[in-house]
Amino acid sequence: xxxxxxxxxxxxxxxxxxxxxxxxxxxxxxxxxxxxxxxxxxxxxxxxxxxxxxxxxxxxxxxxxxxxxxxxxxxxxxxxxxxxxxxxxxxxxxxxxxxxxxxxxxxxxxxxxxxxxxxxxxxxxxxxxxxxxxxxxxxxxxxxxxxxxxxxxxxxxxxxxxxxxxxxxxxxxxxxxxxxxxxxxxxxxxxxxxxxxxxxxxxxxxxxxxxxxxxxxxxxxxxxxxxxxxxxxxxxxxxxxxxxxxxxxxxxx
Amino acid sequence: xxxxxxxxxxxxxxxxxxxxxxxxxxxxxxxxxxxxxxxxxxxxxxxxxxxxxxxxxxxxxxxxxxxxxxxxxxxxxxxxxxxxxxxxxxxxx
Numbered sequence: 001x002x003x004x005x006x007x008x009x010x011x012x013x014x015x016x017x018x019x020x021x022x023x024x025x026x027x028x029x030x031x032x033x034x035x036x037x038x039x040x041x042x043x044x045x046x047x048x049x050x051x052x053x054x055x056x057x058x059x060x061x062x063x064x065x066x067x068x069x070x071x072x073x074x075x076x077x078x079x080x081x082x083x084x085x086x087x088x089x090x091x092x093x094x095x096x097x098x099x100x101x102x103x104x105x106x107x108x109x110x111x112x113x114x115x116x117x118x119x120x121x122x123x124x125x126x127x128x129x130x131x132x133x134x135x136x137x138x139x140x141x142x143x144x145x146x147x148x149x150x151x152x153x154x155x156x157x158x159x160x161x162x163x164x165x166x167x168x169x170x171x172x173x174x175x176x177x178x179x180x181x182x183x184x185x186x187x188x189x190x191x192x193x194x195x196x197x198x199x200x201x202x203x204x205x206x207x208x209x210x211x212x213x214x215x216x217x218x219x220x221x222x223x224x225x226x227x228x229x230x231x232x233x234x235x236x237x238x239x240x241x242x243x244x245x246x247x248x249x250x251x252x253x
Numbered sequence: 254x255x256x257x258x259x260x261x262x263x264x265x266x267x268x269x270x271x272x273x274x275x276x277x278x279x280x281x282x283x284x285x286x287x288x289x290x291x292x293x294x295x296x297x298x299x300x301x302x303x304x305x306x307x308x309x310x311x312x313x314x315x316x317x318x319x320x321x322x323x324x325x326x327x328x329x330x331x332x333x334x335x336x337x338x339x340x341x342x343x344x345x346x
Binding site for chain 2 (some may be wrong): 047083084086087088090092218219220226227228
C-alpha cells in the first residue's frame with residue numbers, strides 16, 4: 001500500500017445542534033490543506049468522550065477527513081471528567097437510542113454544512129459505539145458505516161447489566177449505506193457466532209458489507225493504551241477503515 | 254468496555270477522596286474494562302454522593318476503585334469476616 005499523505009489539520013471543541021434542538025459539545029478535527037473533504041461522525045466508546053477518542057479524530061483529519069466526535073454525555077455530566085461522566089451514564093443505564101441517533105444526525109448535518117465539506121458523511125464507532133454506528137446507519141441516511149466490535153447489535157444484555165441497550169439486528173433491512181465490520185476472533189461480546197449472525201442478516205437483506213475478524217485479538221484491540229491493544233490487528237484495521245471510507249466517501253488522501 | 258454487567262446499589266455511608274469527605278448513597282459494581290488499572294478487565298466500584306448521580310458536581314462526588322478479581326474477592330471476604338466477628342449488638346443498622 002502506498003504511503004498516505006499526512007495532512008495539516010486544526011482541531012477544537014465546538015457546540016452544535018442535536019436533532020432534538022439541544023446544543024451539545026463535540027470535538028471537531030479537520031484538514032487545513034485541502035479544499036474539499038468528506039465527514040466522519042466518530043462515536044466514542046462507553047468509557048466516554050476521552051483523549052483516545054479525540055486522538056482518533058486527529059487521525060481522521062490528518063488523513064483528509066473532517067471528524068466530529070459528539071460528547072454523548074454532554075447532557076448527563078457537563079464538564080465532568082470523561083471517566084466520571086461514563087460512570088454516571090452507566091449508572092443511568094446508558095445513552096437512550098433515540099437521543100444517540102439525534103446526536104449523530106446533528107453531527108452529520110454539521111459536517112455536511114461545513115465550508116469545504118463534500119457532502120458525504122460516514123459514521124464509525126467502537127465498543128458500545130459500534131452498535132450505535134450500526135443503529136445510526138439504519139435510522140439515518142449516511143454514506144458509509146464502520147462497526148468496530150460493537151456489542152449487542154446481536155444478542156441482548158443480561159438483565160443484571162442494568163443497561164437499556166437492546167439488539168438492533170432487526171433493523172438490518174433499513175441499513176442505508178455500506179458497512180465495514182472489524183472484530184476480534186477472541187472477543188466474547190460480540191462473539192464470533194454473533195458476528196456470523198449479523199453477517200447472515202446483512203446477506204439476507206442484500207446489503208453491501210465486509211467483515212474482518214482478527215485472530216489473536218479480542219475486544220478493544222484498537223485501544224493503544226490498554227493491555228488488549230493488538231498492533232497487527234489495529235494497524236490492518238486502520239488500513240481497512242481508510243480504504244473503505246476512501247471508496248465510499250471520497251477523501252483526498 | 255463491553256461486559257455490561259452492572260449491579261446498582263442504594264446504600265448509606267461516606268467516602269473520602271483527597272481532602273474531602275462526602276456522603277455516598279448509591280454505588281455501581283461492575284466487571285468490565287478499567288480506565289486506569291493495567292488489566293483487560295477489573296472489578297470496578299463507583300460510589301456516588303447525591304442519590305441521583307449526574308448533573309453538576311459529578312467530578313467531586315464520585316469515588317472509584319478498580320480491583321483485580323482476586324483483590325475484589327479478598328476485599329469481599331475481609332468485609333464478611335469483620336462483620337462476622339463484630340458483636341451483634343453493635344451491628345444493628
